[in-house]
Amino acid sequence: MPTILGQNQYGKAENRVVKITRDGDTHHIKDLNVSVALSGDLDDVHYSGSNAHVLPTDTTKNTVFAYAKEHGIESAEAFGLLLARHFVDDTEPIHQARIRIEEYEWERIETSDANSRFIGADEVKHSFVRKGQETRTAQITYDGEGVEVLSGLKDLTVLNSTNSEFWGYIKDRYTTLKEDYDRILATSVSAVWRHNYTGGEQERTPNWEKSYAQTKKHMLHAFAETYSLSLQQTLYQMGSRVINSRPEIDEIRFSMPNKHHFRVDLSPFDMKNEAADGAVYYAADRPYGLIEATVLRDGATPRIPVDMTNL
Numbered sequence: 001m002p003t004i005l006g007q008n009q010y011g012k013a014e015n016r017v018v019k020i021t022r023d024g025d026t027h028h029i030k031d032l033n034v035s036v037a038l039s040g041d042l043d044d045v046h047y048s049g050s051n052a053h054v055l056p057t058d059t060t061k062n063t064v065f066a067y068a069k070e071h072g073i074e075s076a077e078a079f080g081l082l083l084a085r086h087f088v089d090d091t092e093p094i095h096q097a098r099i100r101i102e103e104y105e106w107e108r109i110e111t112s113d114a115n116s117r118f119i120g121a122d123e124v125k126h127s128f129v130r131k132g133q134e135t136r137t138a139q140i141t142y143d144g145e146g147v148e149v150l151s152g153l154k155d156l157t158v159l160n161s162t163n164s165e166f167w168g169y170i171k172d173r174y175t176t177l178k179e180d181y182d183r184i185l186a187t188s189v190s191a192v193w194r195h196n197y198t199g200g201e202q203e204r205t206p207n208w209e210k211s212y213a214q215t216k217k218h219m220l221h222a223f224a225e226t227y228s229l230s231l232q233q234t235l236y237q238m239g240s241r242v243i244n245s246r247p248e249i250d251e252i253r254f255s256m257p258n259k260h261h262f263r264v265d266l267s268p269f270d271m272k273n274e275a276a277d278g279a280v281y282y283a284a285d286r287p288y289g290l291i292e293a294t295v296l297r298d299g300a301t302p303r304i305p306v307d308m309t310n311l
């Protein structure tokens with residue numbers, strides 16, 4: 001049976017590009033998922049395998065990152081227009097470009113710096129929490145005598161665009177990671193915390209709503225205010241801030257994926273991409289580091305199950 005080629009398109013889907021722009025201490029973030037689909041004079045590659053009219057999908061990916069660096073990302077629409085025009089106007093066999101973009105929006109973490117001993121209000125200028133925010137969780141158990149109340153949250157995604165370093169680690173024959181003195185630190189916080197309330201008649205019932213709001217606030221502030229040498233250190237700071245600020249909580253357990261943002265190597269295009277100038281990053285989704293730990297009030301017994309935070 002004779003066949004003919006129908007509608008076709010190709011390109012690189014889901015380029016996760018993060019552009020940080022630095023305006024002095026104030027950082028701006030644009031976080032996009034960009035999919036490129038090109039069509040045009042592409043019968044031959046399908047019929048005969050000739051690639052003479054094919055701009056590689058790999059090139060379309062590089063273009064997304066290089067354009068983010070060269071032109072910045074003013075808006076998804078403006079960035080999409082730039083890319084679409086480039087692919088069609090500058091590549092003869094390409095007649096149509098479709099750029100689809102999802103944008104993940106971030107809000108600044110607002111801190112009164114009342115809790116911060118060593119840094120000022122400026123510090124929030126590079127700390128963000130992703131819009132949409134978290135899911136709140138609770139687990140209540142009662143055995144006829146006492147109650148146990150575990151509160152928590154998951155999917156609270158936060159990012160510091162500076163004040164994060166990672167160096168001084170073990171290097172063996174398989175280590176390729178470069179030491180980094182100015183990296184993005186991003187994580188999606190899952191946390192479960194245990195109230196010391198046991199349901200006794202003489203006990204005052206905690207104000208659950210207020211306790212939750214305050215606990216979340218302390219976690220966010222500690223994240224924003226910690227100059228981080230590792231995600232482990234940031235986690236511990238967040239836990240201690242909660243335990244030290246909330247007398248009703250004795251134990252908190254975190255599960256925090258290290259949402260890696262790798263600085264894109266733009267040197268093949270003779271472009272610099274230094275953190276200090278505002279860089280373009282590739283947001284990798286997997287694999288990811290997974291950092292988990294419990295922080296306890298001194299003397300408290302650990303009771304939160306180890307796997308509780310990744311249900």
Ligand SMILES: O=c1[nH]c(=O)c2[nH]c(=O)[nH]c2[nH]1
Pocket residue numbers: 166177229230231232258289
């Ligand atoms: O904060 C980090 N902690 C690690 O244990 C680790 N390991 C790694 O490769 N990167 C990081 N970052």
